[in-house]
Amino acid sequence: MKVPVQPPHLALRFLQWFCPPSLYEGIEGDLMEAFEEDVSRVGVKRARRKYIRNVFRFFRPGIVFRNRFLIQLIPRDMIFNYLKTALRNFLKHKSFTALNIIGLALGMAASLLILQYVKYERSFDAFHSKAEDIYRIQYNGYHNGELSFECAAAVPAVGPALKNNFPEVKRFTRLFPVSGVVSYESPEHGLLSFQETKMQITDSSVFEVFDFPLVKGDKLTVLAGPNKVVISEKAAKKYFGDADPIGKTITWNGDQKFEVTGVFKDIPSNSHIKFDFMISYPTLNRQTNNESETAWGWYDFNTYVLLEPGTDVNVLQSKWDSYLENTRGEAWKKYNSRQEFLLRPLLDIHLKAKLLQESEPDELGDNDSVYALTFIALFILIIAWVNYVNLATARSFDRTNEVGVRKAMGAQKNQLMYQFLAESFLMNLLAATIAILIVRLAWPTFSELTGRTIPLDFILQNDFWVLVIILFGIGTVFAGFYPAIILSSFKPVAVLKGKVVHNTQGNVLRKSLVVFQFVASVVLISGSIIVYQQLRFMQSTNLGIDITKTLVIKGPGAKDSTYSKKMESFKSEVLRIAGVKSMTASTNVPGDEIYWANGIKRLVGGPESTISGYSVGIDHDYIPSFELKLAAGRAFDRAHTNEAKSVILNKAMTDALGYKDPKAAIGEKVIHGGDTLEIVGVLENYHQMSLKEAVGPLVFRFSPEFSSFYAFKLESNDTRGILAQIEDPWKAFFPGNPMDYFFLDQFFNRQYEKDRQFGNVFTLFTGMAIFVACLGLFGLASFLTIQRTKEIGVRKVLGSTVGQIVLLLSKGFIQLVLIANLIAWPLAWWMMDRWLQSFPYHISINPFLFVIAGVGVVLIAFVSVGFQTVKAARSNPAQTLKYE
Amino acid sequence: MGKEYLGEFEELVLTMVGILQEEAYGNAIVTEIKERVGRDSNLSAVHVTLYRLEDKGYVKSGMGGATHARGGRRKRIFTITNAGMAMLRSMKESRMDLWKLIPQLKMVGY
Numbered sequence: 001m002k003v004p005v006q007p008p009h010l011a012l013r014f015l016q017w018f019c020p021p022s023l024y025e026g027i028e029g030d031l032m033e034a035f036e037e038d039v040s041r042v043g044v045k046r047a048r049r050k051y052i053r054n055v056f057r058f059f060r061p062g063i064v065f066r067n068r069f070l071i072q073l074i075p076r077d078m079i080f081n082y083l084k085t086a087l088r089n090f091l092k093h094k095s096f097t098a099l100n101i102i103g104l105a106l107g108m109a110a111s112l113l114i115l116q117y118v119k120y121e122r123s124f125d126a127f128h129s130k131a132e133d134i135y136r137i138q139y140n141g142y143h144n145g146e147l148s149f150e151c152a153a154a155v156p157a158v159g160p161a162l163k164n165n166f167p168e169v170k171r172f173t174r175l176f177p178v179s180g181v182v183s184y185e186s187p188e189h190g191l192l193s194f195q196e197t198k199m200q201i202t203d204s205s206v207f208e209v210f211d212f213p214l215v216k217g218d219k220l221t222v223l224a225g226p227n228k229v230v231i232s233e234k235a236a237k238k239y240f241g242d243a244d245p246i247g248k249t250i251t252w253n254g255d256q257k258f259e260v261t262g263v264f265k266d267i268p269s270n271s272h273i274k275f276d277f278m279i280s281y282p283t284l285n286r287q288t289n290n291e292s293e294t295a296w297g298w299y300d301f302n303t304y305v306l307l308e309p310g311t312d313v314n315v316l317q318s319k320w321d322s323y324l325e326n327t328r329g330e331a332w333k334k335y336n337s338r339q340e341f342l343l344r345p346l347l348d349i350h351l352k353a354k355l356l357q358e359s360e361p362d363e364l365g366d367n368d369s370v371y372a373l374t375f376i377a378l379f380i381l382i383i384a385w386v387n388y389v390n391l392a393t394a395r396s397f398d399r400t401n402e403v404g405v406r407k408a409m410g411a412q413k414n415q416l417m418y419q420f421l422a423e424s425f426l427m428n429l430l431a432a433t434i435a436i437l438i439v440r441l442a443w444p445t446f447s448e449l450t451g452r453t454i455p456l457d458f459i460l461q462n463d464f465w466v467l468v469i470i471l472f473g474i475g476t477v478f479a480g481f482y483p484a485i486i487l488s489s490f491k492p493v494a495v496l497k498g499k500v501v502h503n504t505q506g507n508v509l510r511k512s513l514v515v516f517q518f519v520a521s522v523v524l525i526s527g528s529i530i531v532y533q534q535l536r537f538m539q540s541t542n543l544g545i546d547i548t549k550t551l552v553i554k555g556p557g558a559k560d561s562t563y564s565k566k567m568e569s570f571k572s573e574v575l576r577i578a579g580v581k582s583m584t585a586s587t588n589v590p591g592d593e594i595y596w597a598n599g600i601k602r603l604v605g606g607p608e609s610t611i612s613g614y615s616v617g618i619d620h621d622y623i624p625s626f627e628l629k630l631a632a633g634r635a636f637d638r639a640h641t642n643e644a645k646s647v648i649l650n651k652a653m654t655d656a657l658g659y660k661d662p663k664a665a666i667g668e669k670v671i672h673g674g675d676t677l678e679i680v681g682v683l684e685n686y687h688q689m690s691l692k693e694a695v696g697p698l699v700f701r702f703s704p705e706f707s708s709f710y711a712f713k714l715e716s717n718d719t720r721g722i723l724a725q726i727e728d729p730w731k732a733f734f735p736g737n738p739m740d741y742f743f744l745d746q747f748f749n750r751q752y753e754k755d756r757q758f759g760n761v762f763t764l765f766t767g768m769a770i771f772v773a774c775l776g777l778f779g780l781a782s783f784l785t786i787q788r789t790k791e792i793g794v795r796k797v798l799g800s801t802v803g804q805i806v807l808l809l810s811k812g813f814i815q816l817v818l819i820a821n822l823i824a825w826p827l828a829w830w831m832m833d834r835w836l837q838s839f840p841y842h843i844s845i846n847p848f849l850f851v852i853a854g855v856g857v858v859l860i861a862f863v864s865v866g867f868q869t870v871k872a873a874r875s876n877p878a879q880t881l882k883y884e
Numbered sequence: 885m886g887k888e889y890l891g892e893f894e895e896l897v898l899t900m901v902g903i904l905q906e907e908a909y910g911n912a913i914v915t916e917i918k919e920r921v922g923r924d925s926n927l928s929a930v931h932v933t934l935y936r937l938e939d940k941g942y943v944k945s946g947m948g949g950a951t952h953a954r955g956g957r958r959k960r961i962f963t964i965t966n967a968g969m970a971m972l973r974s975m976k977e978s979r980m981d982l983w984k985l986i987p988q989l990k991m992v993g994y
Contacts, residue, residue: 023931023935023960025947025957025958025960026909026910026931026945026947026957026958026959026960027910027931028955028957029954029955029957029958029959029960030909030910030911030927030931030954030959031927032954032955032957033911033953033954034911034914034927036953036954054926054927054928057926057927057928057929058927058928058931060928060932062931062932062935062936063928063931063932063935
């Protein structure tokens with residue numbers, strides 16, 4: 001025979017790879033034979049090509065899956081054996097099995113919970129089918145070249161300008177938030193009226209841009225024409241019960257009548273904007289003489305545009321910027337200002353936008369906290385896996401004999417690996433089951449803790465199970481692999497001779513894993529302490545304003561020309577009630593976002609440009625009632641009759657206006673909102689909003705006629721009684737207006753609600769992480785202690801005291817925990833300092849805190865290790881030594 | 885379960901195994917099919933069919949002796965089992981029964 005021509009090597013390798021070994025020889029032979037025949041018939045080149053084609057033809061289920069089938073077929077008996085021995089092993093070491101399973105289950109449950117929460121946070125607004133192509137217009141206002149505000153609401157003229165000049169803009173829609181008293185004369189229940197805060201005046205295109213499905217009514221016509229309203233299912237139930245709302249008439253603020261033309265499905269909880277009423281846009285246009293179509297200065301309109309799919313937003317933005325520059329440049333120059341209208345993705349709003357006039361400012365999420373939580377979830381999971389690896393390798397000592405015997409009986413290394421993987425499979429399976437149970441049971445509590453009521457069916461979807469399977473798979477393979485390698489690599493001869501193979505590599509790994517666990521624990525502990533300290537700091541800092549014992553009632557919706565008079569009479573009635581110290585009416589109360597913004601400028605001197613600041617309309621009693629401190633001048637006073645020409649500023653404002661001290665400002669004239677006013681008083685800076693915001697310049701105007709909040713200072717604790725007594729004059733003076741009340745301190749502190757929830761969640765999972773880490777340490781300590789039982793016995797016989805032995809046994813662990821502390825402190829300091837920087841008023845980190853966290857962790861570690869070591873140290877040496 | 889059913893190609897391959905006796909292995913069957921029926925069949929398809937027949941218990945296989953051809957690889961020789969023979973026979977009989985029921989053939993016949 002001539003030198004044989006070889007078939008293509010790679011194809012052969014491929015065949016080898018997929019072909020079941022039992023079939024391989026026959027198939028290869030047949031292929032070879034066909035190849036040899038082809039070589040002589042059609043030549044080497046074509047024969048090789050045909051060979052490759054033939055190999056690929058063998059790559060078919062009928063061949064490939066026989067492979068798996070056979071593998072299952074052959075070691076099936078062994079798999080049962082593996083599972084049986086695994087189960088026996090579990091039962092033999094019940095406490096360790098329990099430690100392992102609990103640790104793994106907690107780790108999985110924690111990360112499942114957190115990842116579901118993260119998923120929810122990321123799901124905001126994604127329910128709109130065109131969400132990817134919807135952008136909200138963010139309004140950035142510049143004064144004198146400096147950015148003075150970033151606002152979620154734009155001016156009404158922006159939408160039409162975009163739509164009419166840029167073909168990529170398919171549609172725009174505007175939502176103008178309003179509130180007020182809605183009433184309905186029900187044939188059965190008489191007059192129903194409620195304060196409604198969730199109302200929007202909307203373009204009818206809202207149904208084209210967003211997916212707010214209508215249950216009743218046609219989306220093309222429901223909002224066409226003035227005085228039409230579409231209500232949510234919830235509102236329909238509230239006002240009309242089971243009756244059909246279509247065609248009914250509701251009254252808004254006493255004088256405006258609306259026809260209900262449609263009902264929309266309640267807005268899902270993961271929407272950044274929520275409302276119960278949609279009022280037709282032509283209503284507003286009629287009232288404002290079309291200002292609400294053309295105005296470029298009135299920024300109260302949440303504006304969204306729907307772009308053609310595939311539009312490059314950056315290109316559109318730059319075209320739009322130059323369009324604005326060309327058309328608005330003149331007007332800007334006149335006011336020394338500039339306007340920027342940015343297209344911002346709808347999907348980014350919930351986690352990334354923190355603008356003024358957000359629709360649901362208290363519900364906004366925070367990207368950083370979502371990341372922080374994701375990290376914690378990973379930490380806990382890794383800690384749990386590390387536990388498993390640590391315990392399993394520590395136990396390898398226990399099982400050397402078993403491995404030795406199995407090897408001597410002919411077990412292959414990979415068979416042993418299968419065996420240990422089977423164990424980790426079983427362990428993870430049990431843990432996953434428990435984890436699912438925990439998630440299912442803990443969900444309501446957890447979802448409440450996060451402050452988001454996330455429905456359970458949100459989590460029990462396919463991707464949840466996929467996640468479970470992924471965690472389970474990673475746990476089985478990765479956590480199981482290392483111990484499997486270690487255990488299966490013992491040399492049978494050495495093992496059976498009784499030589500204990502001390503694996504120093506394994507020791508180093510185990511130690512670094514323990515260090516890692518405790519670095520994570522210390523970082524988490526000091527983190528949660530700092531989060532709480534910052535929260536306490538924000539809630540306990542003197543605001544400069546007294547908001548305690550303050551009851552607030554929302555002012556009546558309808559205001560007519562007699563309103564100021566009625567309010568004064570109401571006030572004198574209320575002040576007669578025992579327990580009411582004072583009452584003040586104002587446009588805003590502390591903690592309520594101010595929407596009234598105006599430019600202010602000195603009549604003579606001062607900075608050239610106008611300063612923009614928020615304005616509060618107050619009455620005579622606001623300053624004494626809230627115990628605000630005057631830096632100079634006086635408060636609004638009944639003795640002065642022309643207070644409408646006076647103004648009070650805060651110190652931040654006089655500073656901004658360039659007065660060298662508050663006294664210098666008194667008697668000066670300023671122009672505010674077109675009026676020339678005399679500064680009569682300057683207030684010391686106080687926190688109108690939470691400590692999460694820097695104190696800004698404020699303007700106080702005397703305008704009780706616009707007041708929408710009545711704040712009552714109470715002297716007695718009988719709020720129920722006082723409320724009942726206020727109700728009579730309220731009904732007498734403001735009939736048809738519901739009396740909605742709240743307590744100012746609670747209202748103010750709700751600004752910290754999100755931070756508090758974050759703190760709670762953070763602490764909960766910190767606790768879990770530490771618990772899981774301690775479980776691991778506990779298990780590790782007890783195993784290593786058991787290994788040294790004999791040594792302890794000998795030491796005791798030779799005269800060691802219990803204390804010495806405990807020290808000896810714990811020393812190693814405590815050393816590791818101390819090292820962990822040294823690594824964790826700078827890490828925690830760096831991370832928490834970054835977090836604190838996001839608050840304008842924040843605590844400084846006290847280094848002593850790390851010592852506390854460190855000592856705490858050392859103590860916890862000592863307790864979990866000590867439990868075992870003390871037991872071992874106190875054991876009677878006669879007992880432990882007599883079997884040798 | 886009802887009676888096992890053989891596909892057309894399965895039946896063909898099984899028949900070839902019966903015909904070839906000691907020489908029934910993958911390549912030989914491909915050639916035999918080509919020669920006797922004039923049909924091109926794919927080696928991998930024949931293999932898969934053989935393994936399926938083996939699963940069903942109609943053939944059994946064993947490795948033949950080494951030769952110098954085929955790069956020294958042994959052949960996997962298939963032999964038909966009694967069950968396989970019975971299957972072939974019953975299929976032939978049921979086909980004959982059906983055959984007889986076609987009327988015009990009776991008239992043309994002897």
